[in-house]
Amino acid sequence: MADTTVQVEAGSSLPRLLIVGLTTVALFYVSFYLYQLNQPLFGAILLAIATGFAVIFGANRFYGARFIFPGVAAVLTFIAFPVAYTIYIGFTNYSSFNLLTYDRTLEVLTARGAIDPSTEQPFAVAQDGNSYRIWLPDSGLLSAPVDLASEQTVLVEPGEQPETLLARRDAIKLREGLGLLTLETPDGGLIKNAGLRTFATVTPDFVQTGDDELTRSDGTILTANHQTGFFEDENGDQVPPGWRVNIGTDNFERVFQSAGIREPMVSVFVWTFAFATLSVVLTFAVGLTLAVILQWPHLRFKPLYRILLILPYAVPAFISILVFRGLFNQNFGEINLILNALFGVEPNWFSNGALARTMLVIVNTWLGYPYMMLLAMGFLQAVPEDHKKAAALEGAGALRVFFTITLPQILPPFLPLLIASFAFNFNNLVLVFLLTRGLPDIPGTVIPAGETDILASFTYRLAFDNAGQQFGLAGAITLLIFVVVAAISYANFVAMRRAAARRGGQS
Amino acid sequence: MIVERPRDLLIKKCMAHGFMIVFLALILFPFFMVLSISFREGNFSVGSIIPENPTLEHWVLALGFDYNRADGTVVEPPYPVLLWMWNSIKIGLIAGLGVLALSTISAYAFSRIRIRGKAAMLDGLFLIQMFPTTLALVAIYAIFDALGEVNPILGLNSHVALVLIYLSGVTLHIWTIKGYFDSIDTALDKAAAIDGATPWQTFRHIFLPLAVPIMSVVFVLSFIGFINDYPIASVLIRSESQMTLAVGSRLYLNEFRYLWGDFAAAAVLSGLPITVVFLFAQRYLVSGLSDGAVKG
Numbered sequence: 001m002a003d004t005t006v007q008v009e010a011g012s013s014l015p016r017l018l019i020v021g022l023t024t025v026a027l028f029y030v031s032f033y034l035y036q037l038n039q040p041l042f043g044a045i046l047l048a049i050a051t052g053f054a055v056i057f058g059a060n061r062f063y064g065a066r067f068i069f070p071g072v073a074a075v076l077t078f079i080a081f082p083v084a085y086t087i088y089i090g091f092t093n094y095s096s097f098n099l100l101t102y103d104r105t106l107e108v109l110t111a112r113g114a115i116d117p118s119t120e121q122p123f124a125v126a127q128d129g130n131s132y133r134i135w136l137p138d139s140g141l142l143s144a145p146v147d148l149a150s151e152q153t154v155l156v157e158p159g160e161q162p163e164t165l166l167a168r169r170d171a172i173k174l175r176e177g178l179g180l181l182t183l184e185t186p187d188g189g190l191i192k193n194a195g196l197r198t199f200a201t202v203t204p205d206f207v208q209t210g211d212d213e214l215t216r217s218d219g220t221i222l223t224a225n226h227q228t229g230f231f232e233d234e235n236g237d238q239v240p241p242g243w244r245v246n247i248g249t250d251n252f253e254r255v256f257q258s259a260g261i262r263e264p265m266v267s268v269f270v271w272t273f274a275f276a277t278l279s280v281v282l283t284f285a286v287g288l289t290l291a292v293i294l295q296w297p298h299l300r301f302k303p304l305y306r307i308l309l310i311l312p313y314a315v316p317a318f319i320s321i322l323v324f325r326g327l328f329n330q331n332f333g334e335i336n337l338i339l340n341a342l343f344g345v346e347p348n349w350f351s352n353g354a355l356a357r358t359m360l361v362i363v364n365t366w367l368g369y370p371y372m373m374l375l376a377m378g379f380l381q382a383v384p385e386d387h388k389k390a391a392a393l394e395g396a397g398a399l400r401v402f403f404t405i406t407l408p409q410i411l412p413p414f415l416p417l418l419i420a421s422f423a424f425n426f427n428n429l430v431l432v433f434l435l436t437r438g439l440p441d442i443p444g445t446v447i448p449a450g451e452t453d454i455l456a457s458f459t460y461r462l463a464f465d466n467a468g469q470q471f472g473l474a475g476a477i478t479l480l481i482f483v484v485v486a487a488i489s490y491a492n493f494v495a496m497r498r499a500a501a502r503r504g505g506q507s
Numbered sequence: 508m509i510v511e512r513p514r515d516l517l518i519k520k521c522m523a524h525g526f527m528i529v530f531l532a533l534i535l536f537p538f539f540m541v542l543s544i545s546f547r548e549g550n551f552s553v554g555s556i557i558p559e560n561p562t563l564e565h566w567v568l569a570l571g572f573d574y575n576r577a578d579g580t581v582v583e584p585p586y587p588v589l590l591w592m593w594n595s596i597k598i599g600l601i602a603g604l605g606v607l608a609l610s611t612i613s614a615y616a617f618s619r620i621r622i623r624g625k626a627a628m629l630d631g632l633f634l635i636q637m638f639p640t641t642l643a644l645v646a647i648y649a650i651f652d653a654l655g656e657v658n659p660i661l662g663l664n665s666h667v668a669l670v671l672i673y674l675s676g677v678t679l680h681i682w683t684i685k686g687y688f689d690s691i692d693t694a695l696d697k698a699a700a701i702d703g704a705t706p707w708q709t710f711r712h713i714f715l716p717l718a719v720p721i722m723s724v725v726f727v728l729s730f731i732g733f734i735n736d737y738p739i740a741s742v743l744i745r746s747e748s749q750m751t752l753a754v755g756s757r758l759y760l761n762e763f764r765y766l767w768g769d770f771a772a773a774a775v776l777s778g779l780p781i782t783v784v785f786l787f788a789q790r791y792l793v794s795g796l797s798d799g800a801v802k803g
Binding site: 034037039042063064065067068070071072074075077078079080081082083084085086088089094290293296298299301305307308309310311312313314315316317318319320322323324325326327329332334366374420423424427429430433434456459460463464471474475478481482485486488489490492493496 | 516519520523524526527530531534535537538540541544608609610612613615616617620621622628630632633634635637638639640641642643644645646647648649650653654656657671672674675677678681706710731734735737738742752753756757759760767770771774777778781782785786789
């Protein structure tokens with residue numbers, strides 16, 4: 001058999017360039033499409049991704065960068081961009097009152113109209129080839145054929161009832177096209193579709209009479225105020241709905257200057273720090289104690305103890321938190337049953353602020369100690385046995401050995417993980433949300449804020465929980481959280497570097 | 508500590524075991540309660556740890572079947588637990604695989620390929636990793652609300668949107684896998700390079716097979732992380748049929764419809780498989796976490 005092996009030219013890059021080129025063109029097309037659909041921001045992001053893709057996969061110089069491009073692009077698009085966008089929202093009035101874009105607001109307002117009930121008359125639709133005719137039986141009028149595809153006005157004239165009319169069910173399917181239709185009666189009146197069964201004279205509430213100007217049916221002229229995002233009459237009365245506008249630092253001023261917001265926020269802020277600190281200290285203390293006991297060479301059944309002790313960590317948190325929510329229930333929760341049997345007390349865990357906070361810390365310690373225990377077991381093994389023996393020979397007790405020899409040796413490598421745990425608990429939204437929802441509420445506040453709310457859950461409730469949907473304000477508060485997290489993050493970074501340097505120095 | 512008298516040692520042992528048993532009883536109390544509650548009658552009942560009139564009602568309902576009570580009434584399952592479980596597993600698998608692919612390839616490059624600005628990029632990833640996605644919830648909501656107007660598949664209430672956002676969870680895993688790659692002898696890649704392998708071939712044929720253990724750990728970890736996610740899923744998913752387990756479970760303990768017994772059965776049913784998977788993976792998890800975080 002002839003040798004058919006063909007030496008593949010290693011540098012042949014034509015197929016690759018072809019694929020890269022086609023993908024890039026496709027991405028460019030999609031981003032242009034997004035731009036046309038009034039989503040310039042997303043269009044721009046996709047354009048940036050497409051350009052990066054073309055450059056890095058097209059040019060041979062960037063061979064190495066090809067490996068990290070997907071990961072870095074994912075991080076930039078799904079973490080960095082949302083973070084930046086959150087900060088941007090903090091400078092807008094985005095909320096349930098200012099939900100739409102300007103164009104959509106105009107559409108919504110001009111589509112509103114008052115139906116004159118005295119002119120209401122039933123209608124039916126007849127098929128006429130590819131188009132339709134509208135039949136108004138009360139006045140015996142029949143429209144010219146219409147395709148019901150776009151906004152249009154057609155004449156209706158006296159005519160005969162068409163032989164076959166569409167069933168009501170089929171006519172309802174056409175309601176979108178019917179909504180765009182205006183019929184002109186022989187006397188010059190205009191009637192529009194006014195519900196599923198009738199046509200009637202509809203007076204629009206607002207007519208656009210110029211750029212940024214609407215005229216209301218009572219003659220009032222409304223102008224668009226792009227500072228507040230509302231149409232306003234000359235008295236400054238606003239007509240909802242509004243649209244999203246940039247309002248500068250108003251949200252931040254509200255946070256710092258309105259007492260109704262600032263006071264609960266300070267309380268939430270202090271509690272967030274207390275909660276995160278308590279959680280770290282308690283989980284660390286419990287976890288380390290257990291790890292030390294488990295390290296004791298004379299203890300039997302170690303593997304069994306270990307697996308049972310980490311069970312709280314292994315069960316999905318959303319399940320165990322909800323279990324605790326049930327167990328702590330005041331009237332039929334098992335914890336109160338036992339407390340009642342033993343001490344005759346039935347604490348109301350969910351309506352008393354201090355108790356609710358205690359409950360939160362108890363549950364979080366339960367959830368978090370196994371992680372600390374597992375880490376501590378690893379670090380404890382690295383402490384040389386000789387040091388402990390030497391100290392014991394000098395006459396130091398077990399406790400003294402622990403605090404003077406063991407603890408100082410495991411703390412430095414532990415520090416970055418403790419800081420990370422602090423950052424995690426600082427934003428432990430899941431726990432607060434599933435256990436207490438932040439309740440009980442702090443009395444007398446302008447915005448919803450609870451005694452057990454941490455900053456993250458407080459923002460979540462501002463944005464998603466209550467009628468206000470104050471996305472703008474939530475964005476502003478998130479920026480404040482970012483600052484704190486950035487500080488923690490930097491501290492962790494430094495601690496990690498130090499730990500790495502120490503390890504490097506030792507080995 | 509070194510020389511112990513036998514009697515002291517015995518007392519110490521008893522104390523240690525006694526402490527462990529009391530502590531474990533406290534810690535494991537919720538698990539026993541949930542198991543017991545799932546077999547009790549009704550949704551409010553209180554009783555002893557071993558139920559007096561054990562019933563399978565909550566379990567039958569949790570598995571999605573109608574339950575015929577003795578008095579002839581038929582109870583329908585309150586929520587589609589199995590569907591939620593399937594949603595969670597589906598999303599977790601797809602996002603987990605995506606994260607695995609992204610982070611392994613990036614980790615290889617960060618460990619072995621010379622790229623300008625690599626150290627800065629790694630530091631950047633570490634810092635970004637500290638910002639949980641939950642902080643950008645408002646933006647995530649706004650972004651997918653807007654994208655949904657372009658195409659509903661990318662909008663709110665869509666699993667695609669959820670998977671896309673979960674892909675951002677690669678940062679920590681890049682660090683973990685990079686730590687593992689750093690520990691592999693560089694002689695291996697030099698040998699491959701001498702034989703004429705491109706970096707991609709070195710990755711595909713040498714590093715990928717070696718990385719299977721750490722990759723399985725990263726996969727299991729991210730899978731469990733996605734199944735446990737509540738904040739992002741609760742913001743993006745609204746309709747009952749699209750919910751994940753984490754979002755749906757909350758409905759059971761609504762103040763107006765408090766289904767304690769049904770919840771207990773559903774919790775055991777859905778929690779058990781995840782717990783077992785986690786217990787298998789936890790051994791690797793801790794070494795991965797502490798190594799990945801400390802190796803600079």
